[in-house]
Amino acid sequence: MEFSAKQIATYIQGCVVGDENAKVSTFAKIEEGMPGAISFLANPKYIPYIYETQSSIVLVNKDFEPEKEIKATLIKVDNAYESMAKLLTLYESSKPRKTGIDAKAVIAPTAKIGENVYIAPYVVIGEGAEVGAGSQIYANSVIGDHAKVGANCVIYPNVTVYEGCKVGNNVILHAGCVIGADGFGHAPAADGYEKIPQIGIVIIEDNVEVGANTCIDRATMGATIIHKGVKLDNLIQIGHNVEIGCHTVMASQCGVAGSTKVGEWSMFGGQVGVAGHAKLGDKLYVGAQAGIAGNAKGGQTIIGSPAIDARVFARSSAVFKKLPEMYTTLNALQKEIENLKGQLNEAHKTEQ
């Protein structure tokens, strides 16, 4: 299907600069542009590409002012990234959607399955489990006994949802993620550790996305809770009894240890670690690879291991490189001062 700049501008409430009749049928990154494609420019790092892109149309923020000629037709919008998202969503929603329950899925007789679902071959759904209307479960995923999956969820292949865990509506679980494995609890004894049974569950609220191979452990007692709107990237570890506040996003390979409460609307870079039993405030911004050893107030940006204020970390890291030189200087100064003291003493004696 082909759309003109004018049609697109109408849909996203933008303003065309250039040829209203320019037509596109596909999407491309601005640096990989090609005729017939629409691109977008949001990150200023990519501005140079707009003067060279082969794309026919480029979405830009309305305050963008070109410094030289641009071949592409522009559509100016309030927020180019959001508008692109809107177009991509339209495109996605136009794709055909799988439905039906494959005869090769194993569904326990006591499970309740909603209307209009898709259940692929080799999916296994346990006793008393529930799957809400419109949800899609792809091949080889396993929904444990008494687990609940809400409406309009997408569960990709090879996912495991353990017994009794609860997944809300509009949740996406990517391939290989594991919801509800045992929390890591072992009591030391003389001849080895004894396992602390983990009898709690995991609750995932609405509109959450869980990345591929990410693990969210069940609670020892009670529930590990991922509140609504949270987005977890791939290969993340969420320990038992953790709670992640609404609309917090975490990049891949973060780890949050047991019983820690993470606030709302926070952002975590990749590979961040958070110790157990900590309480983190809302709107906490955490740089990649940070290590948070205890409680942290919200509304700040921290990084480093142990994590400190990001500006302090940047300045200290810059000096870190100079440590050997500082060490040498310090030792030299120490000697100089000894000398000076010696000379002053000499001088003093001479005077006397």
Next chain:
Amino acid sequence: MEFSAKQIATYIQGCVVGDENAKVSTFAKIEEGMPGAISFLANPKYIPYIYETQSSIVLVNKDFEPEKEIKATLIKVDNAYESMAKLLTLYESSKPRKTGIDAKAVIAPTAKIGENVYIAPYVVIGEGAEVGAGSQIYANSVIGDHAKVGANCVIYPNVTVYEGCKVGNNVILHAGCVIGADGFGHAPAADGYEKIPQIGIVIIEDNVEVGANTCIDRATMGATIIHKGVKLDNLIQIGHNVEIGCHTVMASQCGVAGSTKVGEWSMFGGQVGVAGHAKLGDKLYVGAQAGIAGNAKGGQTIIGSPAIDARVFARSSAVFKKLPEMYTTLNALQKEIENLKGQLNEAHKTEQ
């Protein structure tokens, strides 16, 4: 089922303080307590909750002395955490256990399957493989050719045990873990790397627990060995030919590179990395995110990357924040000393 404080105290050899007839039918964390639930108090951080908890019974260590009135009935025991574990284990063991071999499992004719096992739909068990009595293998897990699984193991969904690997008795493998993928070995050549075939195996001894999506690579030659009682959390990487000593516990996302030997009874925080070909002593305590670049003696606590003594690290990290200030001070001092030297020289000349 309901139990009284008296009945519970008898089972765990504790002493009731309060109402012997207080009854409970469920478990709750002390901070999420509710009537009819039993909680425990072990971590001193949680002491404030005991004065507010709604739980009917709380297990406490015998040396716990309340500072104000407590509504709940207390049961004093030697070790509240262990006693709670004992109760949870009792509770778990009372749950019904699945048995039987599902007709939709594929079991090679040459495989040997013990008595009283549970084998779920879509499990695949290879030629010459063995599964010991009482083991449970959940949906979509794969036991490779000639692999051995001991007795009373629990293998959760979507686990892969590669060809020839050996899993002991009472082992728990959580969902998505991978036992015996090829070690990472490639010899550089002019036009790319050549794969070093990994012909060894993985040996997992008795009473080991392996977390969700954790990977333990097979040896190049010989075996990667996880000794008895080891507990590995989720998303851990164990390289080829590594050996992990008995009763060592590792929190999630640790990585141990090839051929390293980790000692016994050690504890690793999350996201620790250990270089290859290293030898670590017993009872080594490693803080989260540490990087161990070579051999390390046992009996110490280390942290940082590169890892150093934990107390030194804490002190140095505290000073790290002051580095910019130190740098400025150092430069200022250098100038001051130049000035002083100048003045002394002047004075000296004047004297002459």
Next chain:
Amino acid sequence: MEFSAKQIATYIQGCVVGDENAKVSTFAKIEEGMPGAISFLANPKYIPYIYETQSSIVLVNKDFEPEKEIKATLIKVDNAYESMAKLLTLYESSKPRKTGIDAKAVIAPTAKIGENVYIAPYVVIGEGAEVGAGSQIYANSVIGDHAKVGANCVIYPNVTVYEGCKVGNNVILHAGCVIGADGFGHAPAADGYEKIPQIGIVIIEDNVEVGANTCIDRATMGATIIHKGVKLDNLIQIGHNVEIGCHTVMASQCGVAGSTKVGEWSMFGGQVGVAGHAKLGDKLYVGAQAGIAGNAKGGQTIIGSPAIDARVFARSSAVFKKLPEMYTTLNALQKEIENLKGQLNEAHKTEQ
């Protein structure tokens, strides 16, 4: 099967020192040697073992000169590691290879399957997907609609290749890896994040190996590209629109954030993190746990978080331990200088 030192030396173009008729039938690591086994010595760290090994034959580099008597027969070669690889490859290739399409695999009628493949039970291959000649796909792996797998690939159990992704020839995908899950893209809005649909794909070129549970995300638009000969270890995260240059190797648990371009022939230690939108040069050597926050030139060795020149890092880390002592010294010097200044002032006044 048994081979003599003479036969082996002929095959790998080596030179026998010792008994030409020494016979071996298995492989062993030099430190775990046993009669009838062949071992190799490449890493100088392992030299002491050659004087004690029980192995009958040891491959050594031709410049190796023993310092005392060695019981084993030696075979001197240009590169002992490569020669061992050659022998292991011969051994591996002599193993029987599975073929045939299991009746319990689900293959869409529109999928194209090449000759001489092995497709295990419970594999699911989607509409319009392709699998090239000689490829092996193990149990419970899923090849999405319109995805392509080239010739002579090995796909281990529980792998997921999402819709439309392209895998080249001679590629190995280890168990649980996920190719083509959605990139992590969400646009913030007032009431939560909106998902940016990820309509791109993943392209994996020829001769790539992907480790167990490693995740390679699909592009937002265009393709995430793993160029030929790349070797990725386990539990690695490759973000959307990333490109990894030919013959780059990454140890386990590395993470590369979105849109970053990694160069060719580079080596990454374990747990390295790379920020998004960065450009890294060729032949970049990155130490374990490094954090690369932006662009980096090739041809250098870097480590630390943020990553800096490896030698600088080593020296600065050595001084890091002395920071508390330096801090104390610096403060003391500051006072000394104040004293000296005081004394000089005094002296000056006295003179006047």
